[in-house]
Amino acid sequence: MTIRDVAQRAGVSKTTVSRVLNGRDELDARTAARVRAVIDELGYVPNARAVAFARGTTHVVAMLLPSLTWPWIGEVVQAAIEAIEDEGYGMLVFTTTQGEESMRRFTEHVSARAFDGLLVVEPEGTLDYITRLHDEGLPVVLIDDRGHEPRFGSVATTNRLGALAAAHHLLGIGRRAPLVISGDPRFGCVQDRLAGFAEGFAAAGRTLDPLHVVEGDFSYESGQAAVHRALEAGLEFDSLFVHNDTMAMAAMTELRRAGLRIPDDVAVVGFDDLPFAAQTDPPLTTVHQPIREMGQVAARALLASFRGTPVPNEPIVLPTSFTVRASTVG
Amino acid sequence: MTIRDVAQRAGVSKTTVSRVLNGRDELDARTAARVRAVIDELGYVPNARAVAFARGTTHVVAMLLPSLTWPWIGEVVQAAIEAIEDEGYGMLVFTTTQGEESMRRFTEHVSARAFDGLLVVEPEGTLDYITRLHDEGLPVVLIDDRGHEPRFGSVATTNRLGALAAAHHLLGIGRRAPLVISGDPRFGCVQDRLAGFAEGFAAAGRTLDPLHVVEGDFSYESGQAAVHRALEAGLEFDSLFVHNDTMAMAAMTELRRAGLRIPDDVAVVGFDDLPFAAQTDPPLTTVHQPIREMGQVAARALLASFRGTPVPNEPIVLPTSFTVRASTVG
DNA sequence: CTGAAAGCGCTTACAG
DNA sequence: CTGAAAGCGCTTACAG
Numbered sequence: 069m070t071i072r073d074v075a076q077r078a079g080v081s082k083t084t085v086s087r088v089l090n091g092r093d094e095l096d097a098r099t100a101a102r103v104r105a106v107i108d109e110l111g112y113v114p115n116a117r118a119v120a121f122a123r124g125t126t127h128v129v130a131m132l133l134p135s136l137t138w139p140w141i142g143e144v145v146q147a148a149i150e151a152i153e154d155e156g157y158g159m160l161v162f163t164t165t166q167g168e169e170s171m172r173r174f175t176e177h178v179s180a181r182a183f184d185g186l187l188v189v190e191p192e193g194t195l196d197y198i199t200r201l202h203d204e205g206l207p208v209v210l211i212d213d214r215g216h217e218p219r220f221g222s223v224a225t226t227n228r229l230g231a232l233a234a235a236h237h238l239l240g241i242g243r244r245a246p247l248v249i250s251g252d253p254r255f256g257c258v259q260d261r262l263a264g265f266a267e268g269f270a271a272a273g274r275t276l277d278p279l280h281v282v283e284g285d286f287s288y289e290s291g292q293a294a295v296h297r298a299l300e301a302g303l304e305f306d307s308l309f310v311h312n313d314t315m316a317m318a319a320m321t322e323l324r325r326a327g328l329r330i331p332d333d334v335a336v337v338g339f340d341d342l343p344f345a346a347q348t349d350p351p352l353t354t355v356h357q358p359i360r361e362m363g364q365v366a367a368r369a370l371l372a373s374f375r376g377t378p379v380p381n382e383p384i385v386l387p388t389s390f391t392v393r394a395s396t397v398g
Numbered sequence: 399m400t401i402r403d404v405a406q407r408a409g410v411s412k413t414t415v416s417r418v419l420n421g422r423d424e425l426d427a428r429t430a431a432r433v434r435a436v437i438d439e440l441g442y443v444p445n446a447r448a449v450a451f452a453r454g455t456t457h458v459v460a461m462l463l464p465s466l467t468w469p470w471i472g473e474v475v476q477a478a479i480e481a482i483e484d485e486g487y488g489m490l491v492f493t494t495t496q497g498e499e500s501m502r503r504f505t506e507h508v509s510a511r512a513f514d515g516l517l518v519v520e521p522e523g524t525l526d527y528i529t530r531l532h533d534e535g536l537p538v539v540l541i542d543d544r545g546h547e548p549r550f551g552s553v554a555t556t557n558r559l560g561a562l563a564a565a566h567h568l569l570g571i572g573r574r575a576p577l578v579i580s581g582d583p584r585f586g587c588v589q590d591r592l593a594g595f596a597e598g599f600a601a602a603g604r605t606l607d608p609l610h611v612v613e614g615d616f617s618y619e620s621g622q623a624a625v626h627r628a629l630e631a632g633l634e635f636d637s638l639f640v641h642n643d644t645m646a647m648a649a650m651t652e653l654r655r656a657g658l659r660i661p662d663d664v665a666v667v668g669f670d671d672l673p674f675a676a677q678t679d680p681p682l683t684t685v686h687q688p689i690r691e692m693g694q695v696a697a698r699a700l701l702a703s704f705r706g707t708p709v710p711n712e713p714i715v716l717p718t719s720f721t722v723r724a725s726t727v728g
Numbered sequence: 729c730t731g732a733a734a735g736c737g738c739t740t741a742c743a744g
Numbered sequence: 745c746t747g748a749a750a751g752c753g754c755t756t757a758c759a760g
Contacts, residue, residue, distance in 0.1 A: 070737055081747045086739060096745055116510035118737035121451035122752055136472040146466040149493055153503050160488045163479055173483050180446035288677050321679045347618050349651045400753055411731045416755060426729055448753035452736055
């Protein structure tokens with residue numbers, strides 16, 4: 069069934085049916101009603117391929133991601149999909165688990181103009197390429213989990229303030245000797261978290277000893293190893309500020325193994341507030357990242373740009389919040 | 399840039415360029431080489447919208463899911479995407495977190511013929527609808543996590559045998575009094591797991607007491623509650639067979655809280671083998687579901703059907719395996 | 729082996 | 745307010 073069938077049955081031209089469908093031109097109310105009745109009766113839905121071809125627009129948004137199996141990525145994508153679906157768009161998902169080959173394929177889809185705009189959680193080392201796509205006219209919004217501040221639209225969060233809140237909380241419960249387990253220091257977000265946390269302690273007249281900052285890489289194993297090394301080295305600490313929840317969970321397991329009580333001997337603060345943070349043992353105090361909101365806001369900004377509202381050039385920054393649980397306050 | 403530009407520059411017709419692009423007809427090797435050279439030189443990529451329109455085929459596969467935030471769903475989708483991308487297809491993802499509204503939107507995309515085939519992890523209560531889509535000619539493959547055995551192509555796993563393996567393992571390490579924490583018994587997979595486990599104990603001359611089967615709903619909370627209730631009721635057990643890892647993890651936390659040692663007092667076996675199962679405390683012995691393989695096999699079966707190989711009518715069954723960790727063998 | 733032409737199902741100036 | 749016609753960029757019989 070095509071627009072022709074509807075037109076014939078309603079006794080109008082295809083042009084008129086098209087107008088009813090898209091409803092921006094003036095048309096006689098009665099004609100419109102009649103056409104609409106026929107559309108309903110026939111259950112007609114315009115062929116998406118034909119519409120895309122004629123309009124030069126797909127009603128599809130792509131999302132480029134490192135992988136779907138990361139802890140928080142499902143949340144971002146879910147939120148973005150919901151926002152996208154709300155406007156009748158579809159979401160094409162691309163991941164880069166196959167490295168170069170994945171990027172080659174993605175590029176192919178870009179060149180083929182298979183979608184109208186792009187949401188991206190940056191796969192490592194692709195920022196220049198994404199920037200080029202943006203410069204070439206593809207609407208792009210970056211969901212910035214790494215503190216990039218790119219030259220195009222992005223959504224980020226307050227890493228520095230989040231870490232500051234962690235510092236205040238630990239100071240507030242009387243902890244004076246924190247150990248920091250950081251993520252990879254090449255990331256802007258890691259720098260921001262280190263800076264914010266140091267700032268909080270500095271404001272209380274306490275300088276953080278650089279020896280009390282151990283480097284992890286956001287993985288479970290690295291969280292475990294960090295605590296292990298710190299204990300072996302005989303470092304003294306009454307609290308942990310860990311740059312993500314996964315490492316924090318690992319750290320807690322390791323602390324318990326060493327016979328330390330949480331929070332009595334060591335209070336632990338994470339970063340992310342993933343769903344499992346409420347279910348660790350003990351439940352984890354952590355800096356809440358507005359993951360869902362970031363996905364949603366990014367999607368909405370992209371959709372708005374299709375309607376002519378340009379994506380802001382500076383990052384859209386969404387605030388973290390602070391979630392207190394039993395890992396710091398028994 | 400369009401196919402016209404390439405044709406002009408190569409001094410051939412658009413038909414010829416199209417033939418080079420799709421390469422199924424015979425053509426002069428030299429002509430083909432010349433056209434290919436021009437294509438490379440110009441970096442020409444056919445417009446996906448035009449191709450889709452002309453061919454009546456989109457090179458896009460859709461995946462319908464309850465949600466992207468479930469523990470194992472990212473793995474399935476990731477595996478499916480990789481298989482899809484390998485053949486140059488794109489993956490359109492739809493979730494049903496918005497209930498009826500989501501389904502209405504999805505239906506719209508179906509009617510608009512926005513994709514060539516469908517992969518589905520069934521959102522509750524949609525099986526009849528999916529069956530109808532299949533009957534109307536849409537290629538569909540179900541990734542069956544619930545023991546459905548639908549009337550169309552599906553990929554499933556050996557729930558019964560997996561549970562049987564769990565029973566054998568527990569018997570093998572001398573456990574005689576298991577407590578089972580099940581999922582929602584309306585699911586076929588839950589029935590299969592109950593049956594397989596009971597079978598294993600029956601074969602060893604031991605009948606399972608129905609009182610020792612407590613019902614959960616696959617959620618963390620329900621796992622915790624189940625153990626709590628069992629202990630309150632004074633049930634005696636030396637082991638736990640839990641129908642998924644999430645409840646198993648919750649159960650372990652609750653056991654520890656009650657002062658019981660794992661595995662000394664209670665050995666614990668889960669089901670799924672999610673990534674976190676290796677990182678619980680202690681690491682969880684569990685029935686490994688071939689989640690990635692299911693996604694991959696389902697995607698490949700769907701792609702094969704586009705090439706004329708029909709999707710088999712009976713379920714494609716992939717075997718579970720059994721992963722032994724410290725929660726049963728200290 | 730190659731090309732001219734029709735056609736895929738819409739949208740959108742343009743004319744009335 | 746409405747319609748005839750061109751056009752979007754390919755593919756695919758059909759003819760040679």
